[in-house]
Amino acid sequence: xxxxxxxxxxxxxxxxxxxxxxxxxxxxxxxxxxxxxxxxxxxxxxxxxxxxxxxxxxxxxxxxxxxxxxxxxxxxxxxxxxxxxxxxxxxxxxxxxxxxxxxxxxxxxxxxxxxxxxxxxxxxxxxxxxxxxxxxxxxxxxxxxxxx
Ligand SMILES: [Cu+2]
Numbered sequence: 001x002x003x004x005x006x007x008x009x010x011x012x013x014x015x016x017x018x019x020x021x022x023x024x025x026x027x028x029x030x031x032x033x034x035x036x037x038x039x040x041x042x043x044x045x046x047x048x049x050x051x052x053x054x055x056x057x058x059x060x061x062x063x064x065x066x067x068x069x070x071x072x073x074x075x076x077x078x079x080x081x082x083x084x085x086x087x088x089x090x091x092x093x094x095x096x097x098x099x100x101x102x103x104x105x106x107x108x109x110x111x112x113x114x115x116x117x118x119x120x121x122x123x124x125x126x127x128x129x130x131x132x133x134x135x136x137x138x139x140x141x142x143x144x145x146x147x148x
Pocket of ligand 1: 104112
């Protein structure tokens with residue numbers, strides 16, 4: 001009886017672990033907030049992600065001092081403001097299709113910007129092009145917008 005029971009115990013433990021793992025990895029895209037990636041300083045690990053409506057993006061506060069803030073005029077019509085706390089992991093579920101432009105508030109002039117394209121909808125691209133980016137982000141934004 002004991003010999004039969006043990007494999008079951010191991011099996012159920014594995015089952016529990018796999019459920020926990022799936023729970024943690026439930027976001028559709030995971031992005032890290034970093035002080036350095038290759039030669040770049042202050043950067044989101046992925047600058048453009050393409051997702052479906054209803055998908056969730058998770059931003060991990062891997063390095064301290066960063067956050068996520070939607071840029072005014074840089075999101076589809078009807079989408080509310082979003083600004084996460086500095087030093088905290090955050091996530092957002094994107095329901096409305098379109099392009100979302102965001103930056104890290106402390107480093108918005110240092111190129112720490114990113115874009116999320118939801119449902120392959122680029123109908124608000126002209127509004128995105130009108131965003132006034134600051135400092136180093138101007139150049140970074142121009143390149144990224146071209147590759148959306
Ligand atoms: Cu930052």
